[in-house]
Amino acid sequence: MITLTVNGRAVEVDDSDPSTPLLWVLRDTLDLVGTKYGCGVGQCGACTVHINNVPMRSCSTPISAAAGQRITTIEGLAKDDGTLTAVQKAWIDLDVAQCGYCQAGQIMTATALLRKNPKPTDEQINTAMFGNLCRCGTYIRIKQAINAASESIAKGGVA
Amino acid sequence: MNAPFISADAYFTDVMREIGALPMPERTQLSRRSILKIGVAGGAGLVLAFQIGGAGKAMAAAPPVKGEFVPNAFLRVAPSGRILIYSKSPEIGQGIKTAFPLIIAEELDAAWTDVDIEQAPINPAVYGRQSAGGSRSIPQSWDQLRQAGAAARAMLVSAAAKDLRVPVSELTTADSEVIHQASGRKIGYGDLAIKAAAQPVPDVKALKLKTRDQYKLIGRSFGGVDNAGIVTGKPLYGIDLKIPGMVYATYTKCPAVGGKVASANLDAIKKLPGVKDAFVLEGNGLVAELMPGVAILADSTWAAFRAKSALQVKWDESDASKDSWSATVAKAKDLAGRNGNEEIVKTGDFDGAYKGAVKKVEAFYSYPFVAHATMEPMNCTAHFKGDSAEIWAGTQTPERILSSTAKMLGLAENKVTVHQIRAGGGFGRRLVNDYAAEAIAISKQAGGIPVKLTWTREDDMAHDFFRPGGFHSFKAGLDANGKMVALSDHFITFTADGKAPVTGGNIPKEEFPFPMMTDAVLTQTMLPLMTPTGAWRAPRSNTNAFAFQSFLHEVSAAAGRDHVEFLLELLGEARWLVPGNDGALNTGRAAGVIKLAAEKAGWGRSLPKGRGLGMAFYFSHAGHFAETAEVSVDANNKVTVHKVIVVGDIGPIINMSSSINQTEGAVIDGISTMNLELSIEKGRIGEGNFDEYPIMRITGIPEVETHFIQSEYAPTGLGEPALPPVAPAVANAVFMATGKRIRQMPFFKALSTQASA
Numbered sequence: 001m002i003t004l005t006v007n008g009r010a011v012e013v014d015d016s017d018p019s020t021p022l023l024w025v026l027r028d029t030l031d032l033v034g035t036k037y038g039c040g041v042g043q044c045g046a047c048t049v050h051i052n053n054v055p056m057r058s059c060s061t062p063i064s065a066a067a068g069q070r071i072t073t074i075e076g077l078a079k080d081d082g083t084l085t086a087v088q089k090a091w092i093d094l095d096v097a098q099c100g101y102c103q104a105g106q107i108m109t110a111t112a113l114l115r116k117n118p119k120p121t122d123e124q125i126n127t128a129m130f131g132n133l134c135r136c137g138t139y140i141r142i143k144q145a146i147n148a149a150s151e152s153i154a155k156g157g158v159a
Numbered sequence: 160m161n162a163p164f165i166s167a168d169a170y171f172t173d174v175m176r177e178i179g180a181l182p183m184p185e186r187t188q189l190s191r192r193s194i195l196k197i198g199v200a201g202g203a204g205l206v207l208a209f210q211i212g213g214a215g216k217a218m219a220a221a222p223p224v225k226g227e228f229v230p231n232a233f234l235r236v237a238p239s240g241r242i243l244i245y246s247k248s249p250e251i252g253q254g255i256k257t258a259f260p261l262i263i264a265e266e267l268d269a270a271w272t273d274v275d276i277e278q279a280p281i282n283p284a285v286y287g288r289q290s291a292g293g294s295r296s297i298p299q300s301w302d303q304l305r306q307a308g309a310a311a312r313a314m315l316v317s318a319a320a321k322d323l324r325v326p327v328s329e330l331t332t333a334d335s336e337v338i339h340q341a342s343g344r345k346i347g348y349g350d351l352a353i354k355a356a357a358q359p360v361p362d363v364k365a366l367k368l369k370t371r372d373q374y375k376l377i378g379r380s381f382g383g384v385d386n387a388g389i390v391t392g393k394p395l396y397g398i399d400l401k402i403p404g405m406v407y408a409t410y411t412k413c414p415a416v417g418g419k420v421a422s423a424n425l426d427a428i429k430k431l432p433g434v435k436d437a438f439v440l441e442g443n444g445l446v447a448e449l450m451p452g453v454a455i456l457a458d459s460t461w462a463a464f465r466a467k468s469a470l471q472v473k474w475d476e477s478d479a480s481k482d483s484w485s486a487t488v489a490k491a492k493d494l495a496g497r498n499g500n501e502e503i504v505k506t507g508d509f510d511g512a513y514k515g516a517v518k519k520v521e522a523f524y525s526y527p528f529v530a531h532a533t534m535e536p537m538n539c540t541a542h543f544k545g546d547s548a549e550i551w552a553g554t555q556t557p558e559r560i561l562s563s564t565a566k567m568l569g570l571a572e573n574k575v576t577v578h579q580i581r582a583g584g585g586f587g588r589r590l591v592n593d594y595a596a597e598a599i600a601i602s603k604q605a606g607g608i609p610v611k612l613t614w615t616r617e618d619d620m621a622h623d624f625f626r627p628g629g630f631h632s633f634k635a636g637l638d639a640n641g642k643m644v645a646l647s648d649h650f651i652t653f654t655a656d657g658k659a660p661v662t663g664g665n666i667p668k669e670e671f672p673f674p675m676m677t678d679a680v681l682t683q684t685m686l687p688l689m690t691p692t693g694a695w696r697a698p699r700s701n702t703n704a705f706a707f708q709s710f711l712h713e714v715s716a717a718a719g720r721d722h723v724e725f726l727l728e729l730l731g732e733a734r735w736l737v738p739g740n741d742g743a744l745n746t747g748r749a750a751g752v753i754k755l756a757a758e759k760a761g762w763g764r765s766l767p768k769g770r771g772l773g774m775a776f777y778f779s780h781a782g783h784f785a786e787t788a789e790v791s792v793d794a795n796n797k798v799t800v801h802k803v804i805v806v807g808d809i810g811p812i813i814n815m816s817s818s819i820n821q822t823e824g825a826v827i828d829g830i831s832t833m834n835l836e837l838s839i840e841k842g843r844i845g846e847g848n849f850d851e852y853p854i855m856r857i858t859g860i861p862e863v864e865t866h867f868i869q870s871e872y873a874p875t876g877l878g879e880p881a882l883p884p885v886a887p888a889v890a891n892a893v894f895m896a897t898g899k900r901i902r903q904m905p906f907f908k909a910l911s912t913q914a915s916a
Contacts, residue, residue, distance in 0.1 A: 017432065017465075024461035028407070033399035034392015036583075038534050039616045040464070043849035046534060074392035088390040095382040095816045098824055099252025100389040101534040101583025107390060129857045133849060135534045135584050136252050137827025139857045141820060 007076030045132030163478030180293020240349030251585030254817030266308030294876025415842030433462025480689030480842030499682030516636025535583025553582030624693025641718030704883030771896025782880025829885025831855030
């Protein structure tokens with residue numbers, strides 16, 4: 001067994017296959033299904049989680065590499081009392097989602113961006129979000145929501 | 160020809176009929192069974208009365224609890240004042256789970272904050288059409304949903320009248336309350352629930368629906384009802400499902416459709432860690448249901464995927480597809496010069512008019528196969544229980560799973576339960592439920608254990624119902640005044656059965672501008688095809704629009720005329736193209752969107768060198784859309800789309816926020832797809848994942864400005880009609896910027912092979 005720290009909670013998981021992608025342990029073992037399978041090869045970003053605050057593709061991260069690291073999933077963004085982050089709120093306010101399947105990954109990438117760079121330029125948004133596909137084409141609202149969250153953070157909101 | 164398996168075309172024809180997605184002239188030839196099935200949607204008063212009327216209580220989605228008011232299957236009012244509304248059709252990203260309840264809540268006069276929403280159970284006998292397709296959900300449910308809300312409101316008002324001892328005529332409603340203005344008294348819907356339940360159900364014909372000026376909800380912006388769940392990662396999608404005792408499955412089919420399993424290393428697979436079972440399914444020969452393959456069952460998705468990668472299957476491909484796209488292209492080019500052997504339109508004397516033309520324009524257009532590539536790969540959870548079956552699926556046609564599963568398993572339809580679950584994208588892919596048929600067949604063969612089948616991305620790319628490619632060979636003649644006096648198109652498409660074009664690969668005789676022409680001919684050649692095709696967002700329209708609206712611009716440019724003026728002249732006076740058919744092209748509405756798009760885009764203004772403004776109009780799915788694109792092209796032929804202006808007339812808008820989102824998505828989908836292609840050789844799709852099928856990313860997206868002309872007609876759908884004009888608007892703009900004419904998708908290939916003009 002190895003220990004994963006997911007959303008602040010330490011959990012023991014089977015490591016008989018240490019190459020198992022973190023994605024499937026999150027989804028099938030820990031029932032954290034907000035992190036999505038889209039391509040399995042790090043191309044679409046639907047499986048994005050934070051590992052030590054860095055956005056990573058959980059489909060391409062073996063559990064052996066995730067052990068001992070701080071892992072945050074979409075379920076772990078809001079506070080325990082349910083208070084949403086500025087990014088989550090902006091995604092609701094701007095009504096970003098269409099099918100919504102890619103949005104957990106989009107939100108995780110955007111959150112990591114804004115924590116590092118609370119006032120990104122359009123270019124910096126493009127660079128940060130380049131790895132996250134949205135088949136519905138909600139990119140316009142994704143950008144609007146990132147900018148709205150950025151403004152909210154400037155006024156004291158939590159990324 | 161004698162296909163060794165049955166293509167999905169017959170399935171699609173049936174489905175499109177049932178969901179009312181066929182264009183009107185074809186829709187009038189409905190079978191009796193189809194008429195019965197869509198009776199509600201067609202506004203058949205009796206059926207509707209039955210559904211929202213006296214029998215409603217018996218038909219409620221769940222039995223009422225004490226004190227609850229359940230006037231019909233669409234809503235229930237609890238004594239607490241909470242109002243539960245059932246959205247009857249699948250949510251695939253088009254926003255219907257929010258739009259349908261908004262329509263009911265409007266007529267109920269409910270406060271939106273009092274409303275909770277759930278998906279309705281699948282029961283077409285109660286709900287009528289429960290599909291998502293053809294942009295038909297809104298137009299086909301508009302009357303039904305409004306009447307369901309209005310009937311409930313009338314009963315609440317009657318109950319309040321008794322309570323307050325005043326005539327109904329003195330009562331009004333607002334924000335989930337009945338109000339007696341004269342005395343200032345108000346009663347909340349929750350407090351009326353018990354008494355309303357005792358009121359007689361009103362006659363549908365007596366219901367007074369709101370007029371548009373009375374709307375409080377319809378037309379405003381509302382966030383999607385699942386937004387909070389989406390941003391917190393709640394288990395909303397089929398792929399998120401977990402039921403007790405469930406095992407995880409994969410299914411591997413022959414990469415060339417029609418191939419059968421000759422042998423497979425099943426013994427080795429069964430020994431792999433986590434694998435519980437592996438076996439061959441023979442299939443039932445229907446591409447839309449169950450084709451042969453190998454199922455692997457495991458204790459996790461990863462164990463199943465890992466085992467799948469070790470699976471070795473020897474395919475018997477004697478009956479399998481040998482389709483080749485490169486051979487098809489060569490053949491089409493060869494055929495282009497002549498007429499097709501089948502005549503679709505022949506009006507007047509094209510040959511004579513063309514011969515006499517002062518100027519002639521000829522062009523050959525082509526576009527390839529593309530995939531749906533929804534973000535959520537196909538998946539389904541199914542449990543075969545011997546004498547019954549239960550299925551959970553993200554699908555566009557849940558009632559079809561009901562009927563096809565019952566047939567496949569030899570069960571009565573009431574022994575099959577289907578749960579509709581939010582789908583991570585549809586675009587027409589989930590009109591076919593092959594993955595559901597696979598899941599239930601695997602559950603059955605495994606001995607009746609519940610199974611969640613998940614396709615890999617590579618499965619999803621390989622086994623789609625693709626948008627077919629196609630070819631148009633055009634000729635047009637102009638007279639001395641620059642008027643188009645002759646038009647011909649030789650349309651080269653595909654057929655699976657040798658009789659009719661494949662799904663998504665046809666052209667109707669009403670295709671604009673044929674009905675406007677005096678001397679025109681449209682012929683067709685059908686090449687044999689085994690590769691499955693299907694309905695890809697605005698099927699046939701998304702490709703025909705590119706070819707026709709680009710060629711029309713070639714003609715107006717050759718005539719030296721302004722394209723907007725040329726289009727308006729072609730449309731002529733305002734009229735319905737098929738009189739009495741409000742699903743047909745209305746030239747007045749068409750002219751309206753074209754004029755407004757031109758105005759908003761500053762049509763005719765001078766642009767910097769290297770920039771161009773293009774315009775395209777297209778009518779599909781009862782929606783009239785004109786779009787302009789402003790582009791620039793750099794020295795490496797890279798096209799940048801700066802801004803797209805969309806003007807649509809689909810009648811009144813239900814939810815403004817989701818309508819704008821849907822339109823922006825259609826524009827980005829259009830730009831994305833004009834640069835995509837699939838290669839097909841030896842019956843196999845060459846592309847496996849997003850690295851080989853690069854759908855558009857966040858970089859390079861244009862500004863999109865959306866305008867709706869909210870005309871007085873009944874509302875129609877928006878999932879599709881904003882998409883078809885995008886590609887020709889961009890292609891026309893590229894011509895204006897560079898003088899280079901794009902006649903081929905993917906666009907980047909068309910430009911890279913063209914010398915500067």
